[in-house]
Amino acid sequence: MEKRMTSGTSLAFNVLIKEEDGVWVAHCLELDIVATGDTIQAAEQDLVDLIRAQISYAIEHDNLDHLYHAAPPEIWKEFFECDDRWERRHKSTRKIKMTSPPVTLPPFEIIANTCRSARVCRA
Numbered sequence: 001m002e003k004r005m006t007s008g009t010s011l012a013f014n015v016l017i018k019e020e021d022g023v024w025v026a027h028c029l030e031l032d033i034v035a036t037g038d039t040i041q042a043a044e045q046d047l048v049d050l051i052r053a054q055i056s057y058a059i060e061h062d063n064l065d066h067l068y069h070a071a072p073p074e075i076w077k078e079f080f081e082c083d084d085r086w087e088r089r090h091k092s093t094r095k096i097k098m099t100s101p102p103v104t105l106p107p108f109e110i111i112a113n114t115c116r117s118a119r120v121c122r123a
């Protein structure tokens with residue numbers, strides 16, 4: 001028999017976002033995932049979509065041990081040195097099914113603690 005969890009879950013991630021050669025780059029520090037976009041908003045939304053997909057895949061395949069993979073120390077240092085910070089909450093609308101044990105998880109919320117770096121990188 002499948003159990004159903006009733007309360008929602010929030011997962012917080014730190015995101016460093018910066019402009020590199022005219023493209024916005026968003027980097028999730030806990031998962032070491034990177035997304036790009038023509039605008040800050042596009043890069044951030046693409047990153048949230050990738051985070052959501054990574055979490056869903058890890059849960060559905062009972063692979064949570066390999067979900068977290070930290071970004072390199074220099075990315076963390078740059079994140080902690082910047083001052084332009086904001087928080088956005090992104091709700092997932094998709095339920096996730098775990099097979100072992102059989103459980104359906106409710107949609108979850110991703111809290112993106114984002115910092116815009118003033119450093120301009122030239123690749």
